[in-house]
Amino acid sequence: MNVAVVSDWFGLAGGLGVYSRIIAETYRKLGLTVVKSSIISNDLGCYQIKTTQNVIGRFHDSLMLKYLRIFKEKFKIDFIHANILNASHALAFAKAARQIGLPYILTAHTYVFLCPIEMYCRLPELVPCGNPFPNPRCFKCVISKSKGENYEKPISAIAHMLYNMTALRYLMNNSEYIISPSKDFAALIDKSLNVGQKVRYLLNPIDPIFLDNAPIFQGDGSACFWGRLEFAKGAHLLADLAKAIAPAPLHVIGYGTFSNVLQQNKPSNLVYHGYLGKSELIKKARESSLVIVPSIGYEMSSYTTMEAFALGKPVIAFDIGGPKEQIEASGGGLLAKPFSIQDFCEKLMHLLANPSEASIMGKHARGYAENFLDPIKYSMPLKEMVNNLPRINI
Secondary structure, three states, rough: EEEEEEEEOOOOOOOOHHHHHHHHHHHOOOEEEEEEEEEOOOOOOOOEEEOOOOHHOOOOOOHHHHHHHHHHHHHHHOEEEEOOOHHHHHHHHHHHHHHOOEEEEEOOOOEEEEOOOOOOOOOOOOEEEOOOOOOHHHHHHHHHHHHOOOOOOHHHHHHHHHHHHHHHHHHHOOEEEEEEEOHHHHHHHHHHOOOOOHEEEEEOOHHHHHHHHOOOOOOOOOEEEEEEOOOHHHHHHHHHHHHOOOOOEEEEEEOOOOHHHHHHHOOOOEEEOOOOOHHHHHHHHOOEEEEEEOOEEEOOOOHHHHHHHEEEEEOOEOOOOHHHHHHHOOOEEEEEEEOOOOHHHHHHHHHHHHHOOOOOOOHHHHHHHHHHOHHHHHHHHHHHHHOOOOOOOO
């Protein structure tokens, strides 16, 4: 039996690429032949599904349909596991897969299904929303985000964001199963889209390399951040968080739109490393005492949090989304009031000042990672879903 793992990309950076690679390997261990397929780029070792780069292609992409049909016939594909964040591909992919008779399992990676700005918090106030689309606040948030991201016209921004949400909902509604790594999000999907028995709550698996490294529960008194340096990830807060814990170092690993701003305005105790390879990242993270995940936008499932847990490091995050669920379930960190910088700083300083407490949380975190995040735990639920797909059994 052959499965295509279709993703926007399989690149080294980002949770989507990590998840897609782990899923491909999990299917191989189940005895399936796996073909990795990238929509956005020709990632090494991936079959590239080409798309039409114009407005018409967002609704009916004849090029994607052609490449999917060739793809299915060339590799004798039985079904697809889809990991799609880019809404411009979602509608065309779902239509093409349906037209050529390829069932697909979809993993939810974004709140765009329920929130046109994806962040699931009110702008510009920056307070948690808790009220899925449609509600009158949505348009205010869309306009606010469009101004913040320098869209040329608010009307264009509204049309763009509402299209994204509609396209991803269509992708979801036409899937055979929807995997949600968040229990709260799974409940919201069921309530908002009325998709019945499609939804499966299943924690994302972690890259085994993080579990293979023995944890160091007593760190060197520093804090660590890694991930994309974007607003939604709280990159604009890093300088203030570093100042709060001075002279203790805050190590920042990653890159993004805030990279230059951060380097130009960083306090002396903020150590900017840029992009690091996995082994270098793990080395630096293991040396640190704790990890911060100051995400402003709701994350479905934070890979930084999971990786920190596997390395035995407690995590401090805001009391929202995936990190909230992960920390509450594990006891592996502290949650700050959204989006109080003062509360976040107080919890950060508290753990640095109490290494024994941080060490206990780190041990809870490691235990959680070992018990629930190992890819082996993903195999049986995945096999059950595949066996219930049309005409498929493994």
